[in-house]
Amino acid sequence: MSDLETFRAETAAWLEANCPPEMREPMVDESDACWGGRNPTYKPGQKEWMDIMAEKGWTVPDWPKEYGGGGLSRAEAKILGQEMARLRCRSPLSSFGIWMLGPALLHFGTEEQKKHFLPPIARGEIRWCQGYSEPGSGSDLASLQTSAVDAGDHFVINGQKIWTSYADKADWIFCLTRTDKNEKHKGISFMLFDMASEGVTTKPIVLISGQSAFCETFFDDVKVPKSYGEGVSSVVFEVNRGWDVAKYLLGHERSMISGGGSEGATSLGAKFADQYGRDDMGRLDDPMLRAQMADMDIEVLAFRAMAERFGDTFKAGLCHPAQPNMMKYAGTEINKRRHELIMSAGGSEVLEWESEATNGGLTARSWLRTKANSIEGGTSEVMLNVVSKQILQLPGA
Amino acid sequence: MPLYLNDDQQMLQDSAADFMKGEGDVAHFRKFRDMNCKDGFSHDLWKKFAEMGFTGIMISEDEGGLGLGHVDAGVVLEQIGRNLTPSPFLTTAVAGVEALNAGGKALREKYFPGILSGDSVLALAIDEAAKHRPDQINMSASREGNGFKLDGKKQFVVQGGSADTLIVAARTSGSAGDDKGLTLFAVDTNAAGLTRNSVRLVDSAMAAHVEFDGVLVDADAVIGEVDDGDAVLKRMLNAGRAGSAAEILGVGAGAMDITVDYVKGRKQFDKIIATFQSLQHRISHLYSEMEIARATVLKAQQMLDEGSSKAELMVSVAKAKAGRATALSVKEGVQMHGGVGMTDEYDIGLYMKRDRGLQEFMGDANYHTNLVAEMHGY
Ligand SMILES: Cc1cc2nc3c(=O)[nH]c(=O)nc-3n(C[C@H](O)[C@H](O)[C@H](O)COP(=O)(O)OP(=O)(O)OC[C@H]3O[C@@H](n4cnc5c(N)ncnc54)[C@H](O)[C@@H]3O)c2cc1C
Numbered sequence: 076m077s078d079l080e081t082f083r084a085e086t087a088a089w090l091e092a093n094c095p096p097e098m099r100e101p102m103v104d105e106s107d108a109c110w111g112g113r114n115p116t117y118k119p120g121q122k123e124w125m126d127i128m129a130e131k132g133w134t135v136p137d138w139p140k141e142y143g144g145g146g147l148s149r150a151e152a153k154i155l156g157q158e159m160a161r162l163r164c165r166s167p168l169s170s171f172g173i174w175m176l177g178p179a180l181l182h183f184g185t186e187e188q189k190k191h192f193l194p195p196i197a198r199g200e201i202r203w204c205q206g207y208s209e210p211g212s213g214s215d216l217a218s219l220q221t222s223a224v225d226a227g228d229h230f231v232i233n234g235q236k237i238w239t240s241y242a243d244k245a246d247w248i249f250c251l252t253r254t255d256k257n258e259k260h261k262g263i264s265f266m267l268f269d270m271a272s273e274g275v276t277t278k279p280i281v282l283i284s285g286q287s288a289f290c291e292t293f294f295d296d297v298k299v300p301k302s303y304g305e306g307v308s309s310v311v312f313e314v315n316r317g318w319d320v321a322k323y324l325l326g327h328e329r330s331m332i333s334g335g336g337s338e339g340a341t342s343l344g345a346k347f348a349d350q351y352g353r354d355d356m357g358r359l360d361d362p363m364l365r366a367q368m369a370d371m372d373i374e375v376l377a378f379r380a381m382a383e384r385f386g387d388t389f390k391a392g393l394c395h396p397a398q399p400n401m402m403k404y405a406g407t408e409i410n411k412r413r414h415e416l417i418m419s420a421g422g423s424e425v426l427e428w429e430s431e432a433t434n435g436g437l438t439a440r441s442w443l444r445t446k447a448n449s450i451e452g453g454t455s456e457v458m459l460n461v462v463s464k465q466i467l468q469l470p471g472a
Numbered sequence: 473m474p475l476y477l478n479d480d481q482q483m484l485q486d487s488a489a490d491f492m493k494g495e496g497d498v499a500h501f502r503k504f505r506d507m508n509c510k511d512g513f514s515h516d517l518w519k520k521f522a523e524m525g526f527t528g529i530m531i532s533e534d535e536g537g538l539g540l541g542h543v544d545a546g547v548v549l550e551q552i553g554r555n556l557t558p559s560p561f562l563t564t565a566v567a568g569v570e571a572l573n574a575g576g577k578a579l580r581e582k583y584f585p586g587i588l589s590g591d592s593v594l595a596l597a598i599d600e601a602a603k604h605r606p607d608q609i610n611m612s613a614s615r616e617g618n619g620f621k622l623d624g625k626k627q628f629v630v631q632g633g634s635a636d637t638l639i640v641a642a643r644t645s646g647s648a649g650d651d652k653g654l655t656l657f658a659v660d661t662n663a664a665g666l667t668r669n670s671v672r673l674v675d676s677a678m679a680a681h682v683e684f685d686g687v688l689v690d691a692d693a694v695i696g697e698v699d700d701g702d703a704v705l706k707r708m709l710n711a712g713r714a715g716s717a718a719e720i721l722g723v724g725a726g727a728m729d730i731t732v733d734y735v736k737g738r739k740q741f742d743k744i745i746a747t748f749q750s751l752q753h754r755i756s757h758l759y760s761e762m763e764i765a766r767a768t769v770l771k772a773q774q775m776l777d778e779g780s781s782k783a784e785l786m787v788s789v790a791k792a793k794a795g796r797a798t799a800l801s802v803k804e805g806v807q808m809h810g811g812v813g814m815t816d817e818y819d820i821g822l823y824m825k826r827d828r829g830l831q832e833f834m835g836d837a838n839y840h841t842n843l844v845a846e847m848h849g850y
Pocket of ligand 1: 205206207208209210212213214215237238239240289447450451452453454455456457460
């Protein structure tokens with residue numbers, strides 16, 4: 076056996092032996108994700124699974140070992156992912172720290188910042204939120220106004236963020252602030268601070284899905300130390316260079332959100348055919364629905380290949396730097412269509428918003444939630460603008 | 473295996489691109505179209521394909537070929553698609569060779585030398601009606617002496633007029649719709665009782681209606697097993713479908729490049745039309761569709777090369793996805809050219825016509841979408 080085959084066999088055996096049975100059940104909704112943090116809520120099996128994976132560094136398999144990662148090669152990390160998918164092991168830890176802040180620190184952070192911030196992320200001890208958008212600054216994010224004023228050994232932050240996902244549950248925030256009012260892109264800094272700081276308040280926003288994982292976040296004379304220790308600045312990269320960090324990060328965020336396009340059951344038709352009834356040839360008994368589901372199967376399988384290719388070319392440095400924008404656009408649009416189809420297949424039953432039969436309107440709430448996919452992290456229209464400009468180099472874009 | 477071309481495949485791509493551009497570009501296509509060539513392609517060019525080794529791309533090294541796989545054949549086909557290069561490559565060197573690869577040694581020794589030298593052209597006689605329905609094959613092959621007698625009609629036999637040999641799917645038992653009972657034959661086009669009527673298609677490719685009226689073939693013309701041709705047929709169809717998906721991808725990519733160039737040059741309202749956001753978003757959407765199609769086609773080819781049990785599913789996904797993406801590319805292309813898109817002088821219309829022909833080759837997007845539903849058990 077080659078080294079990789081051995082790794083695959085050992086990984087599979089280890090997962091089989093160590094993944095708690097509850098963590099091999101499909102996730103029902105967002106509340107089934109394990110987020111860790113200072114004030115965690117765990118469902119059975121979650122903490123065990125997170126801890127044992129963290130011990131191996133497999134909450135962040137491809138981060139270096141010294142920062143709490145698994146130190147796996149690209150090929151090994153891919154195999155781990157494949158084996159987890161095959162054995163239906165849930166992701167041990169959902170985290171903006173892993174998806175967004177981590178990659179930014181690995182790229183822009185000082186050695187001391189990495190050592191200070193990354194291991195608690197890998198272990199699920201500190202939960203982060205993303206403070207970018209403001210009421211007046213959405214697609215045009217670089218127009219943001221939340222100010223950070225230099226006051227000697229600290230900054231004073233004033234302003235408001237909006238759409239901050241899980242701000243009310245997060246321990247720390249990575250936040251874009253304005254440190255120079257006379258510049259646009261070059262007057263922004265990328266800051267890290269504790270959400271328990273005096274002057275930080277959050278207010279949940281109720282969405283059309285009835286869920287409220289998103290907050291308005293207010294900063295009222297919040298004091299942010301310039302340093303958390305030797306070499307551990309609260310500013311990542313340099314003051315006024317935060318846009319570079321944010322831009323880099325958006326790539327990660329966009330490729331992550333795009334994952335939705337390939338998630339879920341491979342085939343909706345296979346899932347719904349029994350429920351619907353079959354004709355005497357064994358076909359799903361509603362020809363239009365069957366056709367749409369088969370179309371969706373093709374979209375999902377095709378996008379899954381795209382995601383694999385994107386991952387492979389990204390890691391090998393072969394993909395266009397703006398490709399995550401295309402991934403985000405395509406993946407979110409497919410995911411929205413998929414949920415439209417699930418609603419349509421469910422008919423009047425899935426309209427029940429509060430009944431036990433629908434698990435509290437789960438299908439409908441999920442459908443509504445997907446509508447944000449093409450808004451959060453940059454809208455579809457903005458993605459198309461970036462593709463036009465950076466990849467296709469269309470003038471004036 | 474990572475889902476991108478390796479270094480060797482990248483080199484193959486470069487040489488195929490240079491070759492098609494140099495020897496078989498759109499001007500070459502127009503020349504053969506305008507001289508009303510009865511074969512629709514240049515035999516000299518086909519010889520050059522052979523010199524490049526392309527005709528033996530899927531023939532094993534032991535037998536004198538390059539011994540490469542579906543990914544590599546697809547690399548060449550994409551360049552054929554981009555340049556609209558007229559050639560019998562897909563039917564001969566990809567689908568035809570793959571059928572013969574499933575057959576016995578004697579057959580391979582008989583046909584491979586001609587293919588390797590660029591003297592031989594193969595065509596595939598499968599369809600019997602306007603739409604590709606291989607499960608409905610009804611043409612009969614009855615036992616006669618120690619061989620078979622073929623009776624029936626085939627249509628859309630691409631390159632059938634210029635081919636020396638046809639790969640024919642016929643029934644040795646059972647009736648249309650049965651899994652068992654199909655047999656594949658390699659049939660000489662000069663055989664008595666075989667008549668061909670070549671017709672020019674919308675994309676200037678040549679295809680034949682072929683009639684078999686008591687055509688006698690020896691038992692050694694059988695490819696694979698009698699009554700068990702389904703396996704050979706599947707193998708040939710997988711190669712032809714993945715191959716045509718790669719070619720159609722090239723057509724879509726070529727059409728998109730032409731269109732992007734055009735909108736970057738054309739001015740209206742004192743502005744380059746590429747600055748209009750409505751066009752930008754449509755082109756960027758198209759880019760996204762083409763990228764997904766490319767990944768899908770490559771995935772299907774890799775799975776075929778690996779012998780994956782799910783390869784057939786992915787081949788159908790690839791033919792459907794690449795077909796839909798390219799259909800979008802050529803339609804958007806013509807529209808974004810405005811009036812000149814309707815002229816024979818501009819190339820974009822040629823891409824639209826080529827797309828239409830390739831859509832129907834070995835099953836269109838609807839056909840494969842239905843297959844995907846069936847393979848998923850609904
Ligand atoms: C569920 C959810 C979670 C989120 N999570 C977070 C988070 O954790 N942290 C955070 O900081 N932010 C978060 N966001 C905010 C998100 O990033 C913004 O909503 C998004 O960037 C769009 O900004 P906007 O809402 O102000 O819309 P606007 O920018 O006002 O856009 C309105 C419409 O105009 C279109 N438009 C705008 N500009 C252009 C243009 N140049 N060309 C063409 N069309 C254009 C848009 O595409 C959109 O259709 C979240 C949002 C949602 C819905």
